Amino acid sequence: AQSVTQLGSHVSVSEGALVLLRCNYSSSVPPYLFWYVQYPNQGLQLLLKYTTGATLVKGINGFEAEFKKSETSFHLTKPSAHMSDAAEYFCAVTPSGYSTLTFGKGTMLLVSP
Amino acid sequence: GAGVSQSPSNKVTEKGKDVELRCDPISGHTALYWYRQSLGQGLEFLIYFQGNSAPDKSGLPSDRFSAERTGGSVSTLTIQRTQQEDSAVYLCASSYWTSGYNEQFFGPGTRLTVL
Numbered sequence: 545a546q547s548v549t550q551l552g553s554h555v556s557v558s559e560g561a562l563v564l565l566r567c568n569y570s571s572s573v574p575p576y577l578f579w580y581v582q583y584p585n586q587g588l589q590l591l592l593k594y595t596t597g598a599t600l601v602k603g604i605n606g607f608e609a610e611f612k613k614s615e616t617s618f619h620l621t622k623p624s625a626h627m628s629d630a631a632e633y634f635c636a637v638t639p640s641g642y643s644t645l646t647f648g649k650g651t652m653l654l655v656s657p
Numbered sequence: 658g659a660g661v662s663q664s665p666s667n668k669v670t671e672k673g674k675d676v677e678l679r680c681d682p683i684s685g686h687t688a689l690y691w692y693r694q695s696l697g698q699g700l701e702f703l704i705y706f707q708g709n710s711a712p713d714k715s716g717l718p719s720d721r722f723s724a725e726r727t728g729g730s731v732s733t734l735t736i737q738r739t740q741q742e743d744s745a746v747y748l749c750a751s752s753y754w755t756s757g758y759n760e761q762f763f764g765p766g767t768r769l770t771v772l
Contacts, residue, residue: 580763587661587748587763634700644690644713645761649699 546571546637550648558656563607563622565651567635570616577618578636578645579609588634594618605629630655659683661764663749669770670739678734678767682751689732690752690761691724695745703747706732739771 551566569575576595580588592603599611605628609620618635632652636645662681670676682689691703702716706726717723721739726732736743746768750761 585765587765588750589763590760593760636700644702644705644716645692645700646702647692647700649697 546575546639546646548635548637548646548648550633550635550651552651553649554652554654556654556656557625559627560624563620563625563629563653565620565633565635565653567609567618567620567648568616569618569635569637571637571639573639575637575639577609577611578638579603579607579618579620580634580636580647582632582634582650584631591620591633625653625655627655627657629653661749661751661762663747663764663767665767666765667768667770669772671772672741673738675735675737676739676769678736678747678769680732680734680749680751680764682730682732682749683753683762684730686751686753686762687729688752688759688761689726690750691732691734692748692750693718693745694748694766698745700748703734736769739769741771744769744771 547570549568578593579591581591582588591607592601594601594611602608607622632650634650635648638645664679687708689706693701704724705713721737724734746766748766750763752759752761
C-alpha cells in the first residue's frame, strides 16, 4: 500500500522568496511520484513527475523536485515565488504507470507581495 | 474536445435524492478514473475503468455509489440516497494506455452539495 504525507496544510511566502513544499511517501515498491497544482475552481494540472532515471526533475512554471529514496521524500521547490503560484499543491504516488494515484492532503501556497 | 469535461459543474440536491455525474474523457483515452475531493480528506480514489476489463471499484465508499462507462467512452457516476457527507468535488481523469507511465488528465470537477 502507498501513502503520502504533505507537511503543512498552508505555506506562506513572500513574492521572490524560495518555495519549499514537503512530501514524504511510503511505498512497498519503487514508486512513481507526482506533483499536481490546482487553481481555484479548476481541475488538477500536472507540474512534474518522477518515473525512472534522473532524480532531479524539472516541471512547468520553474518548479522542480528531487526524489530522495533514502529519505522517502519528493519535495517541491521553486527559487523565486510569483503571485501566480498561489494555489493548492498535491503530491501523489502510484506503484506503477497503470495504477490509480494516492494523493496527499494538499498544501495551500499563499504568496504575499 | 481538447480535455476532460464534466457535467454539471455544480449540483445542489436534497438529502435522500439520487444524483448522476457525467464525465467525457479525452478522445482515444482508454482508462478513466473517478476521485473525490472533500474538505479534510484530500483526494480519494473511487473507481477505475480500463478498456473492457472489469472496473476496479475498491475505492467506492458504500453501495450507494456506482459507476458505468458506456462504449468505452463517457462515464456516469451515480450516488443513490445522497447523504450530507457525500458533499464534495468529484473529479474525473482519463489516460491513454501504453507501456510505461500513463499520465492522468483531470477534468474541472463537479461540486456536489447535499442539503
